Amino acid sequence: MMLNSKSIGNKIAEARKKTNLSQAELAQQVSISPQAVGKWERGESMPDIMTLNRLAEILAADLNYFSENFHRGAVDTMAYESVETEGQAYPADRDPKAENQTARSWDMSKGNWENADFSGLKNLGEQFSSSNIKNCKFTNSDLSGLILGKNNIELCDFSRSDLKGSRIQSSNLLKNQFDHCSFVDTDFSRSNIGKCNFSGADFTGARFDTGCFERNEMTNTVLKRTSFKNTEISDVIFEGRIEDCHFEGCGFYKVKFQGATILNTFFKYNRKFKKVEFSDCKVDRLTYAFLKNNEANLTGITLIEE
Template structure:
């Protein structure tokens, strides 16, 4: 593998050729511009998933960064499973009549984990969680499949269809989910940590008890989603649309909602700390909702019910948002107006 400084210089070269600033590149990757600067100076290096994303953003092949760069995953598999070999011999012993018990001991075990899967169809299959853990997937179908307890760590899942699948109690860590379909999926008690979810369709999905930690949703469709008991910590939601969804019994800590829309939604038993920037609430009902140490900027409230029941504690808002809330009969005593730079409102 080439040196960290060499890869860093190639990142800088490709970024400049694409006429993208460090800040813009950082925005695409949901990281800080300081992190990009460290890469380019050779002080640190992105992992394989981030390098894949960099190649996509900058319009270069992954090999551009290093001719000798190797993914920890095996070769791409087109619908063919890997056969797991016994540790002792490295191959399967043929069962004999003298040893009938060996038929049970030497039963084939299909192991598709740690693979790269492309254009495979596993719709309707059950108990797949162990078989696909830590796998990269592209344009695969898992419609109506049982993937509960799935572990993805540092993976790339792109353009796959998980409609009506059970992905509950799964752990998604440092993974990029891009343009996938999760319609009517069961995602109860799933945990997303340090992951990116880009332009995914989660309409009708059940996120009951799901946890998001340092994870980011961009441009996702959350129509009719059940968020009961969801926990969000240090996450980001950009351009997401929540329509006819239920956000109940949630804890949202240090999250950033940017250009998020909430339409015809029930929002109840929610404690929110974080930032809402250019968000939109229309025809929503609020019950036992508290904003604590939150900042609301350019956020629009239209035809909502029970705004007066929202508690604002040590919050900040710009003038426009403040007036929307006041006109909606919200109790704004716990909101301090944000003073724009220059000191003029």
């Protein structure tokens, strides 16, 4: 079953009734209108991840409760004998003021997420691995250290998010917005990345190994100490400053370096490299030697005089 607005709505309604809260009472605690709660429960809209976390606290449920992998019997065994604290109902054995109540353990991996707003999310770790994620928002999020394995991510918006130090493995990334994201020291391995917008993204120290990279927008991207190894690169235009980068064992198809300044960059054992087009590019002597050795078409390349 898809973990969509209808699925989450049913779970909100189920937990709300078990805590003996009306829609109006729940709405008051979340600081929204009763009509909004009604829309959630009917599946007409869905709360964002921050609100889901707040609902989990109010309804005395782990955030995993909203995941499709949550065992439904678990909600029936929860202790709902409650005490009143500042107008909110809590399980009798729970201290609502305890600091660790805001850091609940949750895992949203192995799920199907669609049309959800996760903007501003932090500290995901491996909590979204092995998931299908479509048309979701992750804008302005701190996703540093994110680990994605066997994910399918399509039509999602990660604009202006921090993904530095992440590991993206055996995943498909298709038609996503990654503009102005940080991918500093991020590893992409055995992944297919296509038709994504990486405009203004920072790939300093990023590594691409054994995958496909095609039809991606690379306007004003930062490529410094970036490596592409055993990667099929197609329908991509590289521009701007490319420094201390590494291209080895890659296949090139309809690739163009346009208006680029390429410095101290390694090219070796790349396939179909004769067909790569260089237009108004400047390179240093070391890079020029690597390009020539890789049988590049040097038309459109100017050697920088030292």
